[in-house]
Amino acid sequence: MTGYKTRQRELILDYLKNSDKPHVTAGDIAAHLRETENVGTATVYRQLDKMVTDGLVRKYSLDGGACYQYVGGGGDCHEHFHLKCLNCGALIHVDCEFLSGLGPHILEHHGFQVDNSRTVMYGLCRKCREGAK
Amino acid sequence: MTGYKTRQRELILDYLKNSDKPHVTAGDIAAHLRETENVGTATVYRQLDKMVTDGLVRKYSLDGGACYQYVGGGGDCHEHFHLKCLNCGALIHVDCEFLSGLGPHILEHHGFQVDNSRTVMYGLCRKCREGAK
């Protein structure tokens, strides 16, 4: 039930795997592949849907729309946090051991299982903090 | 700076306060208030924006669009964390020392100043985690 292996599917997967952006939207993929490979928008959405269903890709909603991230078959090894600057809008990718302990702490002490891929912390980045006062 | 007190604003606030839905979208509010009170869609969005800016209402993105939740003006929400259950919609207020160390850690190690009053962590609450098994 995995479906066919098509050129378009591989292109989308490649884009997800090789992107260095912190967040990839369907629009990003569609725009790029339309230009370079003439892939249709609908195909991008339909393939992403399948990949999410198969657990190959994770989908999460962010303010400007849904984002997709390749996670492979391995499951939920993604332990990074997102910090979004309320002033300049920068999205910062953070990975550190203190933060990795956060999820387990909340689960153990508060009975709540945090989904890091859906969580964004808001505030002010260094530049905006120093610049704006 | 707070803006005028209008009939529409009060209606929106009332809807948010009295709704028993787990998630309230701008569309929910707009549809209801258009029918019963002839309030325009744009007004709903504009008022919600202001309420979010004022810290009176919390906004979070979910798959079908953005959702809004009344949290009141009590400034004490700056001091603790919020956990939002993606399943039942419960908003849990958490206050503990481990979490209190989170802000300082991020500020010191990552140069980012987290605004707790605007940050919500998503996941599953205890009830929904157990129920889903």
Add this chain to the structure above:
DNA sequence: CTAAGTGCAAAATGTTTGCATACTT
């Protein structure tokens, strides 16, 4: 050959904006 996948264009959602009018203070 058959079922699944594709591109296009249109439609369905969700959100924002321009503008003339109405309301709050």
Add this chain to the structure above:
DNA sequence: AAGTATGCAAACATTTTGCACTTAG
């Protein structure tokens, strides 16, 4: 009176769907 807020409609942005055609297995 001055400054906001409102309703409407049009503009935008994102995602979905109908359909005829192509392609993988």
